[in-house]
Amino acid sequence: MVIRSASLETVCGITSDLPRNQLPEVAFSGRSNVGKSSLINTVLSRKALARTSSVPGKTQTLNFYNINDELYLVDLPGYGYTQASKSVNEKWGKMIECYLRESEMLSAIFLLVDMRHAPTKLDIAMAETIRFLEFQLIVLATKADKLKTNERKKNIALIEKTLSMREDDILIPFSSVTKEGKEEVLDLLSQVKEEEQL
């Protein structure tokens, strides 16, 4: 898919209603700090369209990016941010869950996990939600640049095992530093654009 235009169209906070979009939506879910906003910038070849930070908890709203007037990328707040209060975490969790369950145009959910670490309980829960909603499990293993080849193999196997991934699930190693995985993600977005639900 060729990116001709990309702009932040809707920002949705805890109290706002979800937009009634007419275009397919692709959601990016994952722990706080895993690299969701960075991945969106990399895929769109934009330096700082989505705001990123080395401090977890940067994205606190659902941000809808209109791509070519063909589809939306939805940057979600990260889960499992330990510095946030429990009630704030719960509110975010509910907002994310509500969106994933209720959006009529949601066509794919990408689950981002940090390739350096084993998936957490919350990652496992998100993978289960993705299956429950009958989407394909697509895992983007981020920060691939930080691992050596042998560690990488070992950690990918651990992620596949922990998330009970099956043969037909997809795992794409990704790096916002080397741009590894960018073309694969763009190919998946093309599939969504062709109105194929993933």
Ligand SMILES: Nc1nc2c(ncn2[C@@H]2O[C@H](COP(=O)(O)OP(=O)(O)OP(=O)(O)O)[C@@H](O)[C@H]2O)c(=O)[nH]1
């Ligand atoms: N080395 C490396 N660092 C990365 C990569 N992706 C993201 N980072 C760094 O990880 C930190 C968090 O990135 P963000 O993109 O803000 O993460 P996020 O998942 O959007 O975080 P929240 O908005 O808090 O949920 C930043 O310091 C990024 O520079 C990557 O592929 N490689």
Ligand SMILES: [Mg+2]
């Ligand atoms: Mg973010």
